[in-house]
Amino acid sequence: MSATKPRTLFDKIWDAHVVETLPDGTSLLYIDRHLTHEVTSPQAYEGLRLSGRKVRRPDATIAVVDHNVPTDATRFTGVNEAESALQIATLEKNVKEFGVPYIPLNDKRQGIVHIIGPELGLSLPGMTIVCGDSHTSTHGAMGSLAFGIGTSEVEHVLATQTLLQKPAKNMRITVDGVLGRGVTAKDVMLAIIGKIGTAGGTGYVVEYAGEVIRALDMAGRMTICNMSIEAGARAGMVAPDDTTFAYVAERPMAPKGEALERAIEYWRTLPSDPDAVFDAEVYLHADDIAPQVTWGTSPETVVPVTGRVPDPAAEPDEAKRAQIQRMLDYMDLQPNTPIAEVKIDAVFLGSCTNGRIEDIRAAAAILKGRKIAPGVRAMAVPGSGLVKEQAEAEGLDKILIEAGFEWREAGCSMCLGMNPDKLKPGERCASTSNRNFEGRQGPGGRTHLLSPAMAAAAAVTGHLVDVREIN
Ligand SMILES: CC(C)[C@H](C(=O)O)[C@@H](O)C(=O)O
Numbered sequence: 337m338s339a340t341k342p343r344t345l346f347d348k349i350w351d352a353h354v355v356e357t358l359p360d361g362t363s364l365l366y367i368d369r370h371l372t373h374e375v376t377s378p379q380a381y382e383g384l385r386l387s388g389r390k391v392r393r394p395d396a397t398i399a400v401v402d403h404n405v406p407t408d409a410t411r412f413t414g415v416n417e418a419e420s421a422l423q424i425a426t427l428e429k430n431v432k433e434f435g436v437p438y439i440p441l442n443d444k445r446q447g448i449v450h451i452i453g454p455e456l457g458l459s460l461p462g463m464t465i466v467c468g469d470s471h472t473s474t475h476g477a478m479g480s481l482a483f484g485i486g487t488s489e490v491e492h493v494l495a496t497q498t499l500l501q502k503p504a505k506n507m508r509i510t511v512d513g514v515l516g517r518g519v520t521a522k523d524v525m526l527a528i529i530g531k532i533g534t535a536g537g538t539g540y541v542v543e544y545a546g547e548v549i550r551a552l553d554m555a556g557r558m559t560i561c562n563m564s565i566e567a568g569a570r571a572g573m574v575a576p577d578d579t580t581f582a583y584v585a586e587r588p589m590a591p592k593g594e595a596l597e598r599a600i601e602y603w604r605t606l607p608s609d610p611d612a613v614f615d616a617e618v619y620l621h622a623d624d625i626a627p628q629v630t631w632g633t634s635p636e637t638v639v640p641v642t643g644r645v646p647d648p649a650a651e652p653d654e655a656k657r658a659q660i661q662r663m664l665d666y667m668d669l670q671p672n673t674p675i676a677e678v679k680i681d682a683v684f685l686g687s688c689t690n691g692r693i694e695d696i697r698a699a700a701a702i703l704k705g706r707k708i709a710p711g712v713r714a715m716a717v718p719g720s721g722l723v724k725e726q727a728e729a730e731g732l733d734k735i736l737i738e739a740g741f742e743w744r745e746a747g748c749s750m751c752l753g754m755n756p757d758k759l760k761p762g763e764r765c766a767s768t769s770n771r772n773f774e775g776r777q778g779p780g781g782r783t784h785l786l787s788p789a790m791a792a793a794a795a796v797t798g799h800l801v802d803v804r805e806i807n
């Protein structure tokens with residue numbers, strides 16, 4: 337590749353990390369940061385053990401427990417569920433044996449791996465970042481190349497600090513304009529997935545650009561990049577800018593002083609060259625984006641909250657018609673029902689999509705001085721112990737508890753049914769998480785994806801509702 341060819345942000349980070357490229361374009365990439373959790377690491381460590389290998393760069397690796405952990409006090413007194421307890425104990429044994437830095441359950445820095453990476457300053461612009469978890473795309477908001485890997489790849493990275501990767505194509509999704517009142521990053525991303533579909537990003541690394549993305553804070557950018565995988569993309573990223581650098585400057589484990597200045601100088605060279613060519617371009621305008629809600633069991637089944645449940649009869653394609661019908665049956669929804677008439681049983685505020693302090697503030701702004709509707713159970717789960725501490729310092733926990741929410745310890749919680757926080761069969765939940773597959777939040781549970789403000793509004797009214805009518 338000639339040095340003068342205009343390059344994208346993705347191209348630049350890729351080029352800077354290639355160790356070697358094979359004739360078919362597959363490259364061995366150097367990995368700067370390896371984040372690990374209890375679910376996808378046990379076999380990787382076992383593999384190292386069997387082959388007598390060590391972890392190549394423990395200093396570039398971090399381990400944390402998040403998926404299995406209880407979010408109530410039992411985490412401090414002894415985890416009850418045998419399977420969860422075993423997974424936690426296994427990770428603890430492995431990190432000890434291999435000398436990998438570990439954030440234990442009783443450490444206030446513990447939390448969802450995708451929340452704590454940026455929060456602690458482990459995820460930085462220009463880095464290659466991997467984790468055995470699909471939502472690793474979140475870290476691309478820092479202006480890094482971050483993607484999920486499988487367990488055998490986790491072993492490869494632990495052993496060599498490198499990874500074999502096939503080249504990806506470049507897609508740019510531009511969102512221009514100014515977001516309307518009550519419209520958030522989550523709504524933008526749901527609208528994007530609604531437009532391009534869950535396979536729309538397949539084979540691409542997506543760069544999010546435009547006035548709306550530039551105006552977003554880091555939390556909003558993380559929400560967007562987090563769900564890139566729900567659009568099928570390999571990774572999502574946002575070019576680093578002054579918003580990014582101001583965020584990094586406050587992170588405990590990020591470079592400081594002169595080292596930071598030097599790093600910023602380099603990071604300023606990373607944004608895509610103005611004449612870089614993308615293999616695909618998608619445009620959205622803020623004026624066309626209302627608060628969004630999903631109605632089905634795929635993140636692309638999304639409508640504006642002002643809309644209605646779709647009617648399968650209006651779908652000419654037979655296979656698609658059957659699919660819509662199946663989703664409506666699972667979700668127990670009637671065609672053409674206004675979205676705002678759908679009653680809910682539960683609310684989940686949390687996850688790596690929307691478990692940051694900004695998300696809790698957005699929910700608290702709606703919940704202040706209000707009570708959740710009778711019969712609704714609502715749970716707020718901070719993404720990390722530090723988020724929890726900050727929320728409590730701001731008195732947000734009190735607002736939520738007074739409104740009727742449960743205020744829990746950090747973890748993945750009800751985002752997926754891998755720990756005690758689950759929906760009961762048939763329960764309908766307004767959830768700030770990222771996946772609404774059948775049984776995702778517990779067997780038979782029904783999930784409607786939406787923003788934190790929309791979730792709070794649903795909690796107080798007892799049904800899905802346009803947050804713009806509440807505040
Ligand atoms: C358990 C883990 C491997 C999984 C993922 O890869 O995303 C989980 O985090 C999820 O959100 O479904």
Ligand code: SF4
Pocket residue numbers: 402403448450469471687688689747748751752769770
């Ligand atoms: S919060 Fe949900 S999406 Fe995020 S890592 Fe945990 S389980 Fe996966």
